[in-house]
Amino acid sequence: xxxxxxxxxxxxxxxxxxxxxxxxxxxxxITPQTHIVEHLSELVADGELDAEFIxxxxxxxxxxxxxxxxxxxxxxxxCTSSQGLALMNEIVFIAASLRLPIVMILANRSMSGxxxxxxxxxxxxxxxxxxxxxxxxxNGQEVFDHVMFAFRVAESASVSLxxxxxxxxxxxxxxxxxxxxxxxxxxxxxxxxxxPVNQLHPDNPVTMGAFGLPSIFTxxxxxxxxxxxxxxxxxxxxxxxxxxxxxxxxxxVETYHAEGSxxxxxxxxxxxxxxxxxxxxxxxxxxxxxxxxLRLWRPFPFDEFREAVRGIKRIIVLDRAVSFGGPGGxxxxxxxxxxxxxxxxxTITNFLCGFAGRDVTAQDYIAMYEQAEQMAQGRVRQExxxxxxxxx
Amino acid sequence: MEQFNVYAARLVTKKEYFTPGHRACQGCAEALAxxxxxxxxxxNVVVASATGCMEIVSSPLPFTNWAVPxxxxxxxxxxxxxxxxxxxxxxxxxxxxxxxxxxxxxGMGGDGATTDIGLQALSGAWERGHDFVYVCYDNEAYMxxxxxxxxxTPFGASTTTSPAGKVTPGQVTWKKNMAAxxxxxxxxxxxxxxxxxxxxxxxxxxxxxSIKGPAYVHVLSVCPTxxxxxxxxxxxxxxxxxxxxxxxLYEYENGKYRMTYDVPELRPVIDYLKPQGRFRHxxxxxxxxxxxxxxxxxxxxxxxxxx
Ligand SMILES: Cc1ncc(C[n+]2csc(CCOP(=O)(O)OP(=O)(O)O)c2C)c(N)n1
Ligand code: SF4
Ligand SMILES: [Mg+2]
Numbered sequence: 118x119x120x121x122x123x124x125x126x127x128x129x130x131x132x133x134x135x136x137x138x139x140x141x142x143x144x145x146x147i148t149p150q151t152h153i154v155e156h157l158s159e160l161v162a163d164g165e166l167d168a169e170f171i172x173x174x175x176x177x178x179x180x181x182x183x184x185x186x187x188x189x190x191x192x193x194x195x196c197t198s199s200q201g202l203a204l205m206n207e208i209v210f211i212a213a214s215l216r217l218p219i220v221m222i223l224a225n226r227s228m229s230g231x232x233x234x235x236x237x238x239x240x241x242x243x244x245x246x247x248x249x250x251x252x253x254x255x256n257g258q259e260v261f262d263h264v265m266f267a268f269r270v271a272e273s274a275s276v277s278l279x280x281x282x283x284x285x286x287x288x289x290x291x292x293x294x295x296x297x298x299x300x301x302x303x304x305x306x307x308x309x310x311x312x313p314v315n316q317l318h319p320d321n322p323v324t325m326g327a328f329g330l331p332s333i334f335t336x337x338x339x340x341x342x343x344x345x346x347x348x349x350x351x352x353x354x355x356x357x358x359x360x361x362x363x364x365x366x367x368x369x370v371e372t373y374h375a376e377g378s379x380x381x382x383x384x385x386x387x388x389x390x391x392x393x394x395x396x397x398x399x400x401x402x403x404x405x406x407x408x409x410x411l412r413l414w415r416p417f418p419f420d421e422f423r424e425a426v427r428g429i430k431r432i433i434v435l436d437r438a439v440s441f442g443g444p445g446g447x448x449x450x451x452x453x454x455x456x457x458x459x460x461x462x463x464t465i466t467n468f469l470c471g472f473a474g475r476d477v478t479a480q481d482y483i484a485m486y487e488q489a490e491q492m493a494q495g496r497v498r499q500e501x502x503x504x505x506x507x508x509x
Numbered sequence: 510m511e512q513f514n515v516y517a518a519r520l521v522t523k524k525e526y527f528t529p530g531h532r533a534c535q536g537c538a539e540a541l542a543x544x545x546x547x548x549x550x551x552x553n554v555v556v557a558s559a560t561g562c563m564e565i566v567s568s569p570l571p572f573t574n575w576a577v578p579x580x581x582x583x584x585x586x587x588x589x590x591x592x593x594x595x596x597x598x599x600x601x602x603x604x605x606x607x608x609x610x611x612x613x614x615x616g617m618g619g620d621g622a623t624t625d626i627g628l629q630a631l632s633g634a635w636e637r638g639h640d641f642v643y644v645c646y647d648n649e650a651y652m653x654x655x656x657x658x659x660x661x662t663p664f665g666a667s668t669t670t671s672p673a674g675k676v677t678p679g680q681v682t683w684k685k686n687m688a689a690x691x692x693x694x695x696x697x698x699x700x701x702x703x704x705x706x707x708x709x710x711x712x713x714x715x716x717x718x719s720i721k722g723p724a725y726v727h728v729l730s731v732c733p734t735x736x737x738x739x740x741x742x743x744x745x746x747x748x749x750x751x752x753x754x755x756x757x758l759y760e761y762e763n764g765k766y767r768m769t770y771d772v773p774e775l776r777p778v779i780d781y782l783k784p785q786g787r788f789r790h791x792x793x794x795x796x797x798x799x800x801x802x803x804x805x806x807x808x809x810x811x812x813x814x815x816x
Contacts, residue, residue, distance in 0.1 A: 140600040143593065167604055169596040173589065174633030181586035181630065185557060185593025188580050190607070191600055193593075211582050310606075317578040317594060319553045319612055324573035326581035333570050 119298035126257035127152030127290045129298075130196075130222055133264035135166040136304050140191035143171040143182035147201040148234045149286035150224040154196060176201035180208035180219075187217040188325055190316040192268065196222035198286055199240040200229060206244060212279050213248030214341055215325055216314070218271035219279040220264070221249075225386065226286040227473040235474025236286040238386070238437035241414075242447045248341060250280040250348055251414040253385045257294035260284050262365060265299065265308055270355045272311045276348045283414075285387040287474065303362055346416050369418035370425045371410045374400060378407035380431045380489070382482065383452065385411045388435060388471060395482035406486060411448075422455060431464045433489050436502075437471050445469070445502035466492060467502035475506060521711060522548050531574040532566040536740025538747060539563060539646045539730035542704035543617070546644055546728075549714035550613055552577055555598070557591040559618030559627060560584035562653045562732075563646060584618075585626035588634040588643055591616030595639045613718045614641040620661035621651040624687045635694040635723045642717045642724045645687060648732035656735040660685040663755075664802070665795055666787045668735070673790040683802065691725040692761050698724035700760035700769070704731070705747030709758060709769055716760075729756045737786020749781040754807040759814065766813040778803050 124132075131153050134142070142161075144154040160166040169186075173179045179195050187193040197205065202223060212219055228239040241251065250270065254260045260282065267280040284290060299307075315323050329337050352369070360366035373393055375381050382392045389410045399406040409425050409432070411418075426432060436446020444450050449467035456462050466489040471477045485505060492501070526547035533540035543563050556579040558564045564581045567574040582590045595614040601607040616634070618627055623645035631643060650668045651657040658671035663684045667673035671680040691699045698720045702710040710728065717724035729750055731743040738746055750756040751770060755778060758770040778800045782788040791799075 140604065140606075141593065141597050143596075167600075169600045171592070171596055171637065174629060174636070178586060178589035178630045178633055181582060181589035182593035182596065184582050184586075185580070185590040185595075186597030186600075187593075188590075189555065189594045189597040189601070191597030193597070207583055208586065215580075215582070317555045317580055318607075319555070319578060319610065322552075322576055322578045324568055324575050324579050327568035327570040327573060328565055328581075329570045337570065 119300040119303065121295055121297045123293055123295050125152065125291065125293050126260055126284070126296070128156050129257055129261050129296045130264060130284075131156035131160065132298065133261045134194050135160050136299060136301070137264060137268045137308060138192065139166070139168050139194045141169045141171065141183070141186035141193045142195065143173050143179045143186070143193070144195045144197065145173050145176045145179050145201060147176070147198045149226060149236070149290045150196050150198045150201070150222070152290060153222060153224070176205040177208060180205035180212060183219045184208060184212055184215060184217055187219050188215070188317045190311065190313040190318070192272070192311045193219045194221070195219065196224065198224045199226035202240045202244065203228060209244055209247045209249070211326070216277045216344065217279055218277055218311070220267040220271055220282070221279065222282045222284065224286045224290045225283055233473040234286075236288050237472045237474070239439070241281070241283050242438040245447065248278070248345060249415065250278055250345065250352070251283065252280070253283045253412055253414060254289070255387055255389045255410065257289065257292070257296045258365070260289065261296050261298070262359060262363065262367070265304060266355050266359060269308050270348065270352055273351050274312065274314050276344070276351050277314050278344060278348055283386060288387045297363070299363065307358065307362055349416050349418070352413065367412060368421065369413035370421040371412060372425050373408040373410070375407035375409050375425055375429070377405075378429060379405040380433060380486065381407045381409050381426065381429050383409050383411065383432050383434045383448070385414065385448065388437070388477065391477065391479055392435070392482050395479040395486070398479060399483060399486055404486070417451070417455065419455060423459065426456065426463060429463050431466060431489060431493065433485060434465055434467045436467060436469045439469060439504075449502065464493065468505045469502060470505035477506070481506065518708065521708070522551070524548070526550070526552060526576045527567065528574045528576055532569070533562065534734045534740070536733040536743045538704045538743040539648050539732055540566065542646055542710065542728045542730045545704060545707050545710050546615075546617070546714050547577065549711040550615060550718055553610060554578070554613045554615055555594050556580070556615045556617060557582070557587045557594060559587035559622035560653070561619035561622055562648070563617070563619070565653055584622055586630050587616040587618045587622060588627060588631035591641045591643070592634040592637065592639040595641050614639070616641060616643040618645060619652070620645060620647040620649060621659045624661045624685050625659050632694065635691070635696050638722055640721055640723070642714070642726065644714065644726045644728060646728050646730040647687070648730045648735060649684070650732075650735050652732050652735045661687065665791050665799060667790060668787070678790060678792070678795055679787070688725070688727045688761070691727070696723040696725060697721070698760070698762050700725070701727045701729070701756065701758055703729040703747045703751060703756060703758065705744045706751070706758065706770065713760060713769070735787070737789070738784060742784060746781065746784060749776070752776045753778045753781040754803050755781055757807060757810055759810065766810070766816070768811070768814050775804070775807065
């Protein structure tokens, strides 16, 4: 077991990347991701980390360099936020179809415009279908742990897919938290060396990124989809073994007083902790309220999710992005479609909140709960989502 | 050329690394250039290709014409992918995870991939100083998508997006000088070449590979389909591009320019323009202004080689 240190989450993330003995880092600065890359370049400059730090001229090239380095078998890391993700978008999709196990931290930030550097989930929701494994974290410790987790899962031969670790910009990236570092021995036990399934090397020439005629494209996509779905056992195993090693037990869907509750909040990312405070408060008032946190976003944990909501009457889904002109926020849409065929499908009440760093307090969640209670009197239609906290 | 005599062709390896059976058009001199570059580099190479004709004709899943490790990611990022492959290998060698084989890293793309959409990625890779070779196969338009103009399309050429119309005579801008842009990056080696001069091309690519740091070879690659030319005329027209001074063959090494194929007396550009359908509409006045421009540019280059 490692040492517990008070450290900024971004720096801890960079330290975790260092402990994972990464070979190549290619990244371009963007707030609020900057502290992570700055610290990594310091570690390289000081000789504490033996890696190539490639200061690319754009995020598009960052992801492209990552493809090249991962394809030759180098352990590869990048991180970005919002506009940076949008600029590399094209290559993000290709990295997954090439089955390159790149690890990316996405310091979640709203997408322009208006230009904003603050936190919400509009960036990650824009690439929902990119084919990467996608996980959400709630605090600095989870970020640190998930760097190790990400390299292990991504690079395991049965998976060979890239992973995005989402952490909320500023709310997490820029706060100092007590974080338990892993010791080297634990890292060694948990994270084997990267042995690529395919590798660009003259001794064994392979072609990567061939083009697909209509006669083969559908099959290629089906295979890719299956690869992502079949990554789940390895994901569960990696969390299980981490639990055994460091005593923190992660699950695809985590619950807080959800069992037996009538209403649950559904959260992703750092809002989870504040919602837990609101849940405690509401339970003190005698309300039947719990919470479900979605940690694994892709591949979607259908079984665990359906299990977690069994017997629940209402789910208050908190979305941090707008699907303009669509049926509510992107998370609520997914949840509705996941549960649509279920008997006794719970009512979904969808609040869109916390855009671009707008603070949402425990009191706000309590107010949302009360509003949801009132709405329960009438029929709630899909399009009846509420953008919460709009100043009139 | 001085290292080769008339029998030199026999010195070129018979081995093919860009193998027969690809789907390029008949008479495609771009495919010929790719084949010569692959021969020059041999098997100790990793290739990153941009989207374009050469990628499409050589990699229809589940087939490949590449007998060397080859990756295609997207249209505008071959230089970035090549630099990532180079950096990744460098790190693995330094950390003792791979033996040092002295592998060459090659980025390749068409004129569109290089002079337009991929210019930023290429500039970034040059500036960072990766040890790699980049070859631009310049067929003077976006051929893969149906002969649209690029910034490398010459003045006056009719393409599907710079058509010769009633008002405009085809492309109205002058060809971007990509080799000069490469030289402005202060990289150690830059050369122009053409598959009509295969031995010169091979020699330059070998030199580019042997040099530490970034090297750039800009290859004029005749496309009979896009240039509206009989397929058997591809090699011949490439020679005319050089003999008229439209596309001079030279190299730039450590700050020095050198003509690698000296043309004592340039032929008139009309000899080059006339056989090509893409220039069919040009008036004598336009041909005259092209002639003036070619002479002027050629003289400027000659002056540099005299320094
Ligand atoms: C981002 C992006 N924009 C456009 C395209 C469409 N596209 C594919 S190849 C190509 C033209 C290639 O031209 P060039 O690089 O000159 O190569 P050539 O086919 O002429 O050899 C275009 C426009 C693409 N694949 N990606
Ligand atoms: S269009 Fe031109 S460059 Fe493309 S394969 Fe045909 S001849 Fe070659
Ligand atoms: Mg072209």
